[in-house]
Amino acid sequence: MDYSTTAAAVLKGVGGEGNVSSLVHCATRLRFVVKDESKIDKAAVKASPGVIATAEAGGQYQVVIGNEVPEVFAEIAKISKLAGPAANVKATDGPKGNLLNRFIAMISAIFTPLLWALAGTGLLKAFLAAAVTFGWLDNTTTTYTILNALSDAFINFLPLALAITAAKYFKAEQFTSLAIAGAFVYPSIVALNGVPDITFFGIPVTMVSYVSSVIPIIVIVWLQSHAERVLYAKLPSAIRRFVTPMLLVLILVPLTFLVIGPLSNLISGGLAGGIGWIFTAVPWLGGAIMGGLWQVFVIFGLHWGFVPLMTAELQTGGLIYLVAPLFAAVLAQAAAVTGVWVRTKDKNLKSLAAPAALSGFLAGVTEPAIYGVNLPLKRPFVFGVIGGVLGGGLISAGGIAANAFVLPSGLAIPALLSQGSIVMLFLGLAVAIIVPFLLTVIVGFKDPVAETAAPVESRDLQVLSPLDGTAVPLTAVPDAVFAGGSLGKGVAVIPRIGALYAPFDAVVAAAFPTGHAIGLKHADGAEVLIHIGIDTVKLGGKHFTVKVEKGQQVAAGDLLVEFDIPAITAAGYDITTPIIVTNTKRYPAIGSATTGPVAHGDALFLAIAEEELAIA
Incomplete structure (x- = not known):
């Protein structure tokens, strides 16, 4: 891919820099919030070199690039002010959309910059847990201590990372947000968790754990952003730069300890408990729903709404039941596109299906498979959903849960080895792979084989x-x-x-x-x-x-x-x-x-x- 060419073509297709309120990217997509949708040349964007597909969801115009989206994003930064360090990730003059769209856009903007670090350290933790499970590494050694710190530090201090991205989204001062978040995970504060009779100026405090927490820091940075505007407007210019952060830390941190923290802990515990109940009472149903619908959620951009639920699960119980059936959903689509590669006689389709299958199995990135092959052919996508339903149901029926926040992929399977039945895990994965593959190969699809050579699009x-x-x-x-x-x-x-x-x-x-x-x-x-x-x-x-x-x-x-x-x-x-x-x-x-x-x-x-x- 010529990244600069793709960047220029996409930016022009969405109506140019002047029509874009904000731009972020996730693992595989450029996510635009535009001012005037009528100015988007959708055909031109889809025809841009390197673009797999486009989608409109969550109040965003999404351009699917695949694994190389960071490089295209970087090229857009070179030719515009949309993607550089000063880029505004919050849409201030674009369409607001409904409450759900706004929530999805907020979660996407706050969590997207953290995604790869979360996935990478989570994968390291999964491999470390597998090494202990299989007896390859003794968890009493200093080697384990060091490796565990490397894999656990980022999720442990997640409030600090969220302080930065939330401050950027809500237009708050980042370092003030870091000072607030730092108090949440300060060692002596962490040590107070579970200690009875804690008071603050005589007011009883119910101290909860803020390690790996999500809701408190996002809520408090939102409050900070509004309070800063008031203080900056009211305080004399000679003192407001240092008095504002002092007052914010002094007021907002105790407010979190007294009200927001216990309330968010109650909400998180309730959500995690509800998820836990579903996956305990009728685990196969929860797994079948997540395994079958996950890729549909991804298509419409709704999957971001599950990220806080997953982190709440991890913080509360140290496990994520929601993640386990997603492995079936991802590998099923990869298996379906592999079936396309085996069955099709169209050389162009084969050349697209092969790398899409590899990307899905190894990295868990299914956009090339879904948008480039399975959805256009229809049946392979449906077969993938069927595989996700069956495999996800079996995996969750086995009580499988992830011990770290990982992106579902073949490489991340070790994250599932510490909880539940190993037999049911691999049975579920096998079903998720074999069923859509065989359905695609045997039942088939409408193969776009041309009897004569297809005309080559002119690049003259x-x-x-x-x-x-x-x-x-x-x-x-x-x-x-x-x-x-x-x-x-x-x-x-x-x-x-x-x-x-x-x-x-x-x-x-x-x-x-x-x-x-x-x-x-x-x-x-x-x-x-x-x-x-x-x-x-x-x-x-x-x-x-x-x-x-x-x-x-x-x-x-x-x-x-x-x-x-x-x-x-x-x-x-x-x-x-x-x-x-x-x-x-x-x-x-x-x-x-x-x-x-x-x-x-x-x-x-x-x-x-x-x-x-x-x-x-």
Whole structure:
């Protein structure tokens, strides 16, 4: 994947930076909150290179990229202010949606940055627990102590991490939030848990454990964000910077200990107890529901609502029953796409199904399988749901629970080995894999095999004239480097009007401060350099006015540079302007080159992609 091309195409498709209120990403998706949905070119976004699918859920426009979403997110940060350190993850001027959508958006924004650290340390803890279970490691050794600290520290101090992300979401001061969260997990405070007769200025305090807690810090940071605005407005400017955090810590931490903590502990305990009751009284039913519906929840973005429930389970009982049947849901979809790979005769579908299966089995990332294969084919997705229902029911019937917060995948199975029946676990996993695989292979699906070779989507680029003037062959340029084609192939124009326009929709890849040259990049990957005049860099920007900047999205016909032709020629410079395609490996040839009088916007030449030459 060309990350920069994908980033530019997606950003343009959602209506540009100006139409985006906020942007975050999760494990596989870019999650946009837009201001005006009518400005989204949904067909263009779906057609962008590297995009697997799109979805609209939880008040967000979601673009499914797959495992490489962080790289695309980083490229968007380079060409906009949406994804950088100063990006605002909370939508302040976009559509609010209903209460459920707003809750899902909040949980997604707060937990998304923590996801991989939680999953990675949780996986380490799972492997460590498995090593102890199988007798490979003695849990009384200092080696175990060190490894346990490495795997347990992040979830233990989760309130500190949530303080940062919640502060960013609610627009609160992050370090004040950290100071509050730090009090929650301070050693002497932790030691008070369970101690009788605790008072604060004579007021009885029911101390609960804030280790690994979620609800108290999110609630208190929300209160902090509102209190800060009031204090900043009321306190004198000379003292508000240090008095505000002092007052907030002094008021909000005791408020948590006296009210919010015990109340949230009651809520968490109730939720965890309710989940525990379901998975104790009718475990197979809970497992079947979670195993069957989990991927549906993922499609609609509703799965984020379960994250607080999972952390509440872990904090209360040290186990997560909700996670166990999800392994069946994930592996069932991976098995279904494997069945597609075995049965299909379509080479393109095989090439998509194979890596999708590997991603699902090993990493638990099923978006490539679901959106790229199973959902479009319909039956494999249904077969995967059936496998999830059966496997999830068996796993939960065996009393299986995860001992750490992990992303369900083949690599994370050790997290399930410390609780419940190992036999039922592997029986459930086997059923979840075998049933959808066999159904897909035997019952089948409508195989999109074309009797004749499917036409290849053209990547050729029509380059329009960026100038009003006279088009001449590149060999006519009075410069050996350009004329010889060393920098690329193209056409030159001798301009008669000092205005340079965009020859196609593009991102400005380079805007030289001297104004003598502009580099453009098309969404399909073509890179074009327009060099106004020969050796005009020596003018140092004199007689040139640049109208765009690097990273800016431009449309065909947009004004890029204005320049003074009489002044440039009077200074002794040739004004002949080469327009060349510089990435010759992808675009090794040009065609339909124009010569003679041209106006800006007229067809100038066709940049021919490598695959088109191969077909020819």
